[in-house]
Amino acid sequence: MRAGLQKTRRALNTDIRDLFKSEGRLVDDDFLGELFARLIRTDMGTGPAEKIRDDAAKRLRGRVVQLEEVLETITAQTQSMLEQEFAEIQIAEHAPTVILVVGVNGSGKTTSIGKLANHLSKAGHKVVLGAGDTFRAAAVEQLTVWAGRIGCDIVTGKPEADPASVAYQTVEKAIETGADIAIIDTAGRLQTQSNLMQQLDKIRRVIGKKVDDAPHEVLLVLDATAGQNAISQARGFSEAAGCTGIVLAKLDGSAKGGVILPIREQFELPVKFVGLGEGIDDIATFDAASFAKALFAE
Template sequence: MAFWSKKKADDPDTSQAGLFDKFRKSLTKTSQVLNTDIRDLFKNDGRLVEDEFLGELFARLVRTDMGAGPAGRIRDDVATKFRGRKVEMEDILATIRDQVEAMLTQESAELSMADEGPTVILVVGVNGSGKTTSIAKLANRLTQEGNRVVLGAGDTFRAAAVEQLTIWSQRIGCEIVTGKPESDPASVAFATVQKAVDDNFDVAIVDTAGRLQTQTHLMQQLDKIRRVIGKPVPSAPHEVLLVLDATAGQNAISQARGFSEAAGCTGIVLSKLDGSAKGGVVIPIREQFELPVKFIGLGEGIDDMAAFDAPMFSQALFSDSLGKPE
């Protein structure tokens, strides 16, 4: 069951133009850093591509937190195409855009849905990553597409998280399963999935307590949660989504490493992209862990979440300098 097939064609928010504008606005800070830095490399009559220029270009690319590896490959591509030639800024930006798109291209951003019975989605991440809000956005998106959704408030050690998720569930119109304060998170996860089975829900989304990837005992707790939700639905979880805060920059990479190993992550939700100048971090995350970026947060509103689209992402980064895609 792929919920994308239910998308309403007449919904203006789902139009390509409207979606592109959301991508562009959310990437404003990253785009400004990247475009301004590269613009500063040029004079009115262009710039000769030689070692000094290539070194300066590399340093500016690294500032977006894309990492030395991707920045180095972009620099080398520019050198191969243009070394010894005088180029204009637009030539360099177009080359970078094409390279970014190639690096971010992935097979699919669609969720893996159960062939029958409820689809179970486990959501993990560090404290403050935007996990609870991302769950609400995802639940809202799924509900609008016609799915019956139940949430599991598995962050039982933080009352504010349970309260926040409960409020979101009421606004969205989906159900929620909660437990007693400081109760076993695995019991809440189990109860949520069991309710999804008993009451014929399409999707169960289970929240987990925020934790650092270095907290071994808490990471082991995730393994327990995975085991118990597999009892009522043997194929569960169908997705383990890791929420990463785009403003964390390179720190997000160590988070991705710890969680992908301990929780068996299947995809990434990149949150707070609109508040970050470090949107380039999505590139090394994609390359190092080969985890698909499923969704990105495009703002603070409940509807501000989109499926990741590599061409749209790369176009949006350079739209102010190269124009919108046709």
């Protein structure tokens, strides 16, 4: 987590350190205004930045403080804002657990599926992948490579085949092979939200015929490097797909790791995983305390 947030932490610590002199700094309106401006640069948005600034004002106003004390205060407030219920994958009572993964093209969706499949395989689960983004040949090829590296089965369809058909075959394969988990990729972009909803509704219907209550999870992949744009891009997906959790990808490539705060605030969805690099093992279950410390701690 710490390595993944290195760019954001460096930018933040440099910005915040610049507020201080060797003898410390008086926490007054000027200081609080400058702190707010620097927090905004991480793309956390005005709402979360205001909460952190106001908490610092409540605790520290009128005192001369050192950098370490300010970092400790804003780390604690950030952790408080990110706290959520335990957010691992919800495993179905009867296998297979079916996971749909959605997100815009370029968000890191297919890579995140590979990492998630590897994470679950290492935890002892038998996984089947479904290459449901049939309109993008590169996605199918990439997922096939991931499946080979992990050693799990994959179901693919012909180019531009019906994604619902691939989803159905994936669940069927999971049942036939006694797999614990089926992870199904979906189209990254359709022309309109109504098309998206129709396709996802169809996928839900066909897999629901094979497995009760499926899909059990719908994970929305967001690109941390997109900052605030990730929020606007994802809003339609979130509403159309009935998402149950978020995977924040490419966190290591961004100095805008603060975007996780408005994501939690606006989507009211648990962040289940964060992508911390390009390697197959570079994914971690989200933990508020670890994230907050990695974001601010020197």
